[in-house]
Amino acid sequence: MTGEKEILGTCPVDRGLTRVGDRWSMLVLRDVERGLTRYEQLRTSLGIAPNILSRRLAALTEAGLLKKRRYSQRPPRDEYVLTDAGCDFLPILMAIGAWGRKYNGAGALSQHFDVKTGGVVRPVVVDANTGAPIGSRPLRFEYPD
Amino acid sequence: MTGEKEILGTCPVDRGLTRVGDRWSMLVLRDVERGLTRYEQLRTSLGIAPNILSRRLAALTEAGLLKKRRYSQRPPRDEYVLTDAGCDFLPILMAIGAWGRKYNGAGALSQHFDVKTGGVVRPVVVDANTGAPIGSRPLRFEYPD
DNA sequence: GCGGGTCGCTTGCAAAATGATAGTGACTGC
DNA sequence: GCAGTCACTATCATTTTGCAAGCGACCCGC
Numbered sequence: 001m002t003g004e005k006e007i008l009g010t011c012p013v014d015r016g017l018t019r020v021g022d023r024w025s026m027l028v029l030r031d032v033e034r035g036l037t038r039y040e041q042l043r044t045s046l047g048i049a050p051n052i053l054s055r056r057l058a059a060l061t062e063a064g065l066l067k068k069r070r071y072s073q074r075p076p077r078d079e080y081v082l083t084d085a086g087c088d089f090l091p092i093l094m095a096i097g098a099w100g101r102k103y104n105g106a107g108a109l110s111q112h113f114d115v116k117t118g119g120v121v122r123p124v125v126v127d128a129n130t131g132a133p134i135g136s137r138p139l140r141f142e143y144p145d
Numbered sequence: 146m147t148g149e150k151e152i153l154g155t156c157p158v159d160r161g162l163t164r165v166g167d168r169w170s171m172l173v174l175r176d177v178e179r180g181l182t183r184y185e186q187l188r189t190s191l192g193i194a195p196n197i198l199s200r201r202l203a204a205l206t207e208a209g210l211l212k213k214r215r216y217s218q219r220p221p222r223d224e225y226v227l228t229d230a231g232c233d234f235l236p237i238l239m240a241i242g243a244w245g246r247k248y249n250g251a252g253a254l255s256q257h258f259d260v261k262t263g264g265v266v267r268p269v270v271v272d273a274n275t276g277a278p279i280g281s282r283p284l285r286f287e288y289p290d
Numbered sequence: 291g292c293g294g295g296t297c298g299c300t301t302g303c304a305a306a307a308t309g310a311t312a313g314t315g316a317c318t319g320c
Numbered sequence: 321g322c323a324g325t326c327a328c329t330a331t332c333a334t335t336t337t338g339c340a341a342g343c344g345a346c347c348c349g350c
Contacts, residue, residue, distance in 0.1 A: 012254045013175050013238050016245025023166035024337095030158050034286055039298050049338045054299060064248070075346040077297065085248045091270035091279035092240045093158050099237060100161025103209070103230045108289030109157045114275060115283040122273040125236035127266045130259060131276075134236035134268055138260040141179055144253030169308095184327050194309045199328060220317035222326065 010144050019063040020089065024048060024056045029065065029086060030093050037079040038071075065089060094123040155289050164208040165234065169193060169201045174210065174231060175238050182224040183216075210234060239268040 009015075020026060027046055036045050043053050057080055060066040065086035068078040082090075094112065101109055112121040125134045154160075165171060172191055181190050188198050202225055205211040210231035213223040227235075239257065246254055257266040270279045 010253060010255050011175070012242035012245040012250060012256075014172065014245070015249040015254070016241040017168045017171060019245070019249060021168035021171070023162045026162060026166070027159065030156070040296080043298090049340090050299065051301080051339090052337065055337095072297095072346095075297075075344095077346095087280060088247065089244055092237065092244060094279050095237045095240055095270050096161040097157035099230075099234055100157040100159070100164075102233065104160040104164060105157060108155060109160070110155050110286065110288045113285045113287060114272060115285050117275060119274050121279070121284060123270050123279055124273045125240050125268050125270050127259060128269045129264050129267055130262060134239050134266070135232065139266060140258045140260050141255065142258060143255045185325085188327090194311090195328065196310095196330085197308060200308090217317095217326095220315095220326075222317095 020060070020065065022056075024052065025060055025065075026093060026096070028053075028056055028060060029082070029089060032066065032080060032082055032086070033090055033093070037081055038077075039079075042080075060086075091123065094121070095125055098123045165205070165210065167201075169197065170205055170210075171238060171241070173198075173201055173205060174227070174234060177211065177225060177227055177231070178235055178238070182226055183222075184224075187225075205231075236268065239266070240270055243268045 020029070024046070028042060031042055031045050036042055039053065039057075042048070042057075043050060046053070048056075057066065061068060061080070063085075064083055066080045067083050069081050071077055071079045113119065114121055126132060127134060127137070130137065165174070169191070173187060176187055176190050181187055184198065184202075187193070187202075188195060191198070193201075202211065206213060206225070208230075209228055211225045212228050214226050216222055216224050258264065259266055271277060272279060272282070275282065
């Protein structure tokens with residue numbers, strides 16, 4: 001489906017986008033996170049064409065973000081659950097969501113709340129080493145060579 | 146070029162992806178961050194077809210992530226620079242890069258360093274309220290309605 | 291045991307996006 | 321003039337997407 005063969009440059013962003021770099025894939029992951037793990041649930045929630053959904057699910061499975069889980073033997077039916085790689089991608093979706101809210105956020109939007117504190121979650125990308133938000137400190141870019 | 150008219154659901158992720166949800170757009174932003182702001186620079190760096198690059202630049206400009214800046218009056222030539230919205234998107238690219246490094250990172254990859262500390266930047270998405278990485282605490286999803 | 295109904299898809303075909311290649315216009319520098 | 325650079329546009333083939341219809345394997349009611 002996807003070629004899976006890529007020349008693979010030195011850019012990690014490119015590497016990441018090779019696996020999930022399209023709208024539907026990300027929206028599928030978002031819905032799976034919300035508990036919509038079955039084909040029909042995803043199809044109706046997203047309003048996506050069935051052949052496209054099949055292809056996205058196969059690509060995401062192939063890419064290692066989702067895996068199939070049999071939830072009924074007879075009739076044989078599978079649902080799609082997040083792998084570790086898939087779970088690790090979710091924070092990125094939240095960051096995209098935060099950006100979307102800020103710059104395209106007119107009207108009422110869905111939100112995440114921290115169960116313990118009850119507060120709204122405000123996703124920010126920080127450098128784990130310094131704790132400082134990315135963009136607040138000067139960075140230097142370095143090529144491997 | 147892009148329809149620009151969307152029904153706009155209640156999901157902020159969807160809102161975000163409406164503006165940048167494709168591979169080339171993100172790679173363009175990445176390159177602009179690296180200082181490749183001119184058409185020819187972008188085209189040769191990305192290996193993208195000129196018509197596609199034109200369309201992406203127009204879409205990103207329309208979407209408010211880039212703006213044109215005249216750098217030569219005669220001959221009239223523009224370069225593309227990041228707007229505030231564009232700059233705010235960069236941390237997301239770094240998060241995608243971190244994910245790509247982790248799950249698709251064989252071989253030598255380019256990296257960001259903190260100029261002050263000299264250390265490698267490790268982008269993580271945290272909740273600004275608690276400081277805890279997204280995924281480390283239980284969250285609740287809530288629809289507007 | 292036959293006629294729905296659900297679920298998870300596949301198939302066929304039209305429409306839209308992408309991509310390769312060639313060309314164009316406005317210059318500059320010689 | 322004449323070559324060269326830069327930022328594109330135009331044309332067309334290829335690829336991807338999307339819609340609508342159908343299909344196979346069941347289950348459920350009668």
